[in-house]
Amino acid sequence: MTFPENTKTFAGRPVVELESGEPLPPVQGPVAWRFGFWEEDFGTDYGPCQAYNEALDELLDGIDTEAVHALVLGSWGYAAFADAPIVKLCDVAHRLPNLEALFLGDIEAEECEISWIRQGDLTPLLEAYPKLRVLRVRGADGLALRPTRHANLRELAFESGGLPADVVRGVLGSDFPALEHLEFWLGVANYGGDVTVRDLEPLLNNNPFPALRRLGLCNSEIAERIAAALAGAPVVGRLTELDLSMGVLDDAGAEALLTGQPLTHLRRLSLRHNFLSPEFAARIAAELPGVDVDVEEQQEETQWGRYTAISE
Template sequence: MTVNQHLDELYGLPSFTFPEAGQAGDLPEPETVAWRLSVDVYDPDEQWPQVFARFARAVDLTRVRALIVGAWGEAYERSSKEVVEAMVAARDRLPSLRALFLGDMTYEESEISWITQSDVTPLLENFPGLRWFGVRGGNGLVFPPVRHESLETLVVESGGLGAEVVRGIAASDFPALENLDLWLGSDWYGGDAEPGDLERILAGTRLPSLRYLALRNSVIQDRIAEALAGAPVVARLDVLDLSMGTLSDEGAAALLAGQPLTHLRRLDLHHHYLGEELRSRLREALEPAGVELDLDDAGAESDEDEGEIHRYIAVAE
């Protein structure tokens, strides 16, 4: 699976692509859409900061509630740094900004693991009113510990998320955070995080409001499941998402042997490598308690390489 379409909404607002220079047309009211700002990947007529400047002249920034940053050129060679700098420079003109997604690119523009990010925490530091923040791409991503009083949702999508980034997120203070979604990815693409790097997330001490936890798209899904089996944070979750990864019978058995999960509203395990016996055990343990259990998209193991079994995450390159 690849990322094959752009976001069609953000923060409950429909996406609207800001027109290219010279294109006519009426613009919607600033607060009614999630504005998507992007340039052509190859030989763009404008650089992203120029598009943003033109956007600022055409739209009342004080009323903008949601922004989607698309391609900023050849993202596999050019980082998001100039995007971050342009937005930080305009922070006083965006008092109503509540949602921001950085890196809305399809595989045709840049494979997810080729998107070059930068230090994105200045966006959190300079936009205290943000409620929703998302990033796509782990290459070059920097995320030192930060505190944000208002953030409710944090999403980091990657084909490989570095251990240092995971530790930075885990060490951050987000007292209002309700939803945390991390795509940990594969070590083939820089995803070298270990369960120990998630320790502060699993303890839950910095995330008192957390109700939805997704640790997914991971090649170490079994080990993550084992760590979650006794993690304090699980007891207060509504939704636990371990989907899109390489979860096998070993990880599922660890979940069943650990703390009760019957309080969950939903357990998402889609794209897994579970046998029918473990699937049946999960259904028998959770569905009578009213837990919505997603076991769709069982993966097919590959043994093409000299008899060695291979399992694949949903989104890698």
């Protein structure tokens, strides 16, 4: 699985492209504005892309920034060599006073592989945008998050081919009283994904987020162990949606999940893009008749083993 094109919707809104120096185009209803700037600069010393920062300034000078409620940022130069514009976003926070939703890294595979995308410490970003309700981040090279508090954040998602355990610990050590949706693409060890079930235990057993209803533990090479832990995890009883898609779950792992605590209270269970047999996939759907069970795109193990949907 790759990202062949940019996202078309974000935070429940259609995405509309912005051009530097141009006014906001006329639209009907709420939209998410998108801005990207790709520059093939292979001589950089790994830092902010100055040309991108200048282009973003030019863009903000030409639009009504108070009308921007949702923002999708694509490439910031060449994202494998240029740091994510977190510092720049903090510097211009006063110009985006109504920003509620941010996607940092809507980057196609042709522009930069997901595990090459350079991120940074997200903590100042959350501090700079107190109205933020949705934050989605793609890429995990250099990604960090220190324990923090944010009163309004409702959706937090990390798309990665390998998520550092320190990021998970930072999230689970934070105070997000409004958080309803949490999504981790855990990835693989070869690309920095060193999260263990023990790292997830504060979430599974104690759940520091009282409003949490939708949980994704996706794209994981330890999906079997996660499924076994979820079978008895108290957090499951409070969820309406559970997403274990894009991993390496087989019939044995799904059996552990299915024979654990009841799952009939869920509205949706996604096991999409795993390694279930057709017979077991049909059994899960039959045993959870009131649940929207997604078992599409099941994979077949090769002679080299099973692989997550996203790695490099």
